[in-house]
Amino acid sequence: MPERNQIIDDLRGICMLGVIGIHVGSFVLEAPYPNSFLYMLLEILSRYSVPAFFFISGYGLFCQYRPETTIAYLPFLKKRLQSVGLPYVIWSLFYLLYFSAVMPGCINWQPANILFLLFYGLACYHLYFMVILLWFYFTFPLWHKLFSFFQNSSLKLGFILLFLLQIVFNYWTCHPNLKSTDLPVFLQNLFNYRLNYLPLHYLFI
Incomplete structure (x- = not known):
């Protein structure tokens, strides 16, 4: 059994502190006299946590599935759906039930709408x-x-190019002048909720 990576474990703990900072920040900032230092600490500096969690996930996957190995896609997907997909659906439904209980009538329980909320991660x-x-x-x-491909050619050059492409892609897809009002409703939704589902925004991480 491979030895645990202590640095990654420590990074997880630091990321958890960042997530806590994000979630308590809104309560602190609603105080009668908001503190600019706390705002910077809780609402800006703590934002490292989610991208860092993505980095940890990617690091773990690429350690387990080395570039020279072949992936058995269906077993791989089944394992991930059990570990992430099932909890995601359960917690989404839990939050929808909670919102329905505290704000009756706020949730449309039509199957198409529930699938819409699950697809884009909009339950909470x-x-x-x-x-x-x-x-x-x-x-x-x-x-x-x-x-x-990067490893077989030039790993450093590959990541530099990927980083530059990431900046261009994120800037283009998040540019304020980019509108979706003329698109069909389905494409509008794909555009409007792109940050909720499109892994290309985090690919370099």
Whole structure:
């Protein structure tokens, strides 16, 4: 059995502190006299945590599935759906039931609407990262091939190019002048909720 990576374990703990900071920040900042230092600490500096969790997930996957190995896609996907997909659906439904209980009538329980909420991670705000993680798992063979290509050519150059492409892609897809109002409703939703499901925004991480 491989030895645990202490640095990654420590990083997980630091990331958990960041997540706590994000979630308590809104309560602190609602105080009668908001503190600018606390705002910077809880609402800005703590934002490292979610991208860092994505890094940890990717690191673990690429340690387990080395570039020279072949991925058995269906067993791989089944394992990830059990570990992430099932908890995501259960917690989404839990939050929907909770919101229905405290605000009766706020949730449309039509199957099409529930599927819509689950697909985009809209049952509760902080569940979006699980949707991105699932899409990363769905498309992992592509990123596995890309990493293998980088390793066989030039790993440093590959990551530099990927970083530059990441900046351009994120800037283009998040540019304020980019509108979706003329698109069909389905494409509008894909555009409007792109940060909730599209792993390309986090690919370099």
